[in-house]
Amino acid sequence: MTRGKFIKGISKRPSWEIADNEVTPQSVFSSRRKIIKSLGLGSIAASLPGYVQAGIFDLFGGEGQPDFVTSTLQFANNTQFQATDEKTPYSKVIRHNNFYEFGTGKQDPYVNAQGFKVNPWQLNISGLVDKPLQLDYQALFSKLPLEQRTYRFRCVEAWSMVIPWIGFPLASLLKLAGVQPSAKYVAFETLFDPEQMPGQRNRLMGGGIHYPYVEGLRLDEAMNDLAFVAVGLYDQTLTPQSGAPVRIVLPWKYGFKSIKSIVNIRLLDKQPPTSWNQLAPNEYGFFANVNPQVDHPRWSQASERRIGPGGMLAAERIDTQLFNGYAEQVANLYTGMDLRTYF
Ligand SMILES: Nc1nc2c(c(=O)[nH]1)N[C@H]1C(S)=C(S)[C@@H](COP(=O)(O)O)O[C@H]1N2
Numbered sequence: 592m593t594r595g596k597f598i599k600g601i602s603k604r605p606s607w608e609i610a611d612n613e614v615t616p617q618s619v620f621s622s623r624r625k626i627i628k629s630l631g632l633g634s635i636a637a638s639l640p641g642y643v644q645a646g647i648f649d650l651f652g653g654e655g656q657p658d659f660v661t662s663t664l665q666f667a668n669n670t671q672f673q674a675t676d677e678k679t680p681y682s683k684v685i686r687h688n689n690f691y692e693f694g695t696g697k698q699d700p701y702v703n704a705q706g707f708k709v710n711p712w713q714l715n716i717s718g719l720v721d722k723p724l725q726l727d728y729q730a731l732f733s734k735l736p737l738e739q740r741t742y743r744f745r746c747v748e749a750w751s752m753v754i755p756w757i758g759f760p761l762a763s764l765l766k767l768a769g770v771q772p773s774a775k776y777v778a779f780e781t782l783f784d785p786e787q788m789p790g791q792r793n794r795l796m797g798g799g800i801h802y803p804y805v806e807g808l809r810l811d812e813a814m815n816d817l818a819f820v821a822v823g824l825y826d827q828t829l830t831p832q833s834g835a836p837v838r839i840v841l842p843w844k845y846g847f848k849s850i851k852s853i854v855n856i857r858l859l860d861k862q863p864p865t866s867w868n869q870l871a872p873n874e875y876g877f878f879a880n881v882n883p884q885v886d887h888p889r890w891s892q893a894s895e896r897r898i899g900p901g902g903m904l905a906a907e908r909i910d911t912q913l914f915n916g917y918a919e920q921v922a923n924l925y926t927g928m929d930l931r932t933y934f
């Protein structure tokens with residue numbers, strides 16, 4: 592298997608470039624330019640910082656030059672985990688996000704997170720482990736072999752995507768640290784940096800969440816083959832809005848469990864508090880397994896809108912599957928549990 596590493600020099604390109612070349616026919620592209628010109632936005636926008644320009648241009652479907660630059664990653668395909676559903680285009684994956692540290696609107700992270708500094712970074716693995724670990728930015732991409740997996744991703748708000756992630760199994764990372772027998776749970780924590788994350792400074796902008804954003808898993812869930820640590824998507828390092836430089840991905844659970852931009856992983860003997868559960872315990876459980884039969888108190892979970900090339904407006908409504916279609920891999924984790932009680 593190829594060791595993940597950066598291809599130096601030529602690979603540096605703004606995440607932007609892939610987005611448009613990939614999905615936008617040239618004709619649509621140039622008509623957008625005309626609209627922007629006719630509105631006289633061109634000259635005004637030119638004087639604004641890149642990420643603000645991106646926000647303005649995005650109103651027209653996505654033009655502009657975000658400040659954030661990604662790098663191409665080397666990885667091996669894991670053929671065992673390739674959802675056959677049509678992939679959500681890169682341009683949609685990075686423009687429709689939930690990352691309340693940067694605002695609650697779906698485009699807020701794309702606009703507000705572009706200046707986010709991801710290097711240097713430190714991810715600590717501590718608690719009930721034999722060898723506490725510190726991974727710096729470079730180690731995130733080199734400590735473990737990088738692999739690619741295409742997963743379905745289902746938000747509790749009933750939209751979904753299909754995303755090719757790059758990273759490594761969470762179990763591999765935990766094994767490096769040596770999990771002690773007394774460990775029963777894993778707690779995750781996002782960076783707390785109100786200077787960089789406006790949602791952490793402003794309660795309204797941050798959606799009322801008590802920061803830092805925290806999440807957790809039972810140890811057997813964390814050790815399941817599907818539990819993934821992502822450092823990239825498509826063939827690039829993560830952009831800030833997707834949780835750069837490192838996030839968790841749990842495809843059988845609602846999206847809020849897939850915590851972004853993490854700095855701490857702690858092995859514990861007790862169940863840790865989790866952000867959405869603390870905010871509204873009757874609406875968001877600790878387990879949060881995708882389940883079409885257990886509705887959210889305010890909406891049905893029986894179906895979802897799958898975001899494809901046409902974005903949210905053109906998204907097709909499809910049936911939601913138990914455990915998001917991953918029952919074969921994870922159902923055994925919950926044998927004997929009432930999934931209505933443990934939602
Ligand atoms: N730190 C942090 N992690 C987070 C969130 C957040 O607001 N803050 N939002 C969650 C929610 S609700 C979802 S649906 C997914 C969205 O991931 P995506 O934007 O990459 O699709 O991230 C999850 N992880």
Ligand SMILES: [Mo]
Pocket residue numbers: 689746747748845846847
């Ligand atoms: Mo979500």
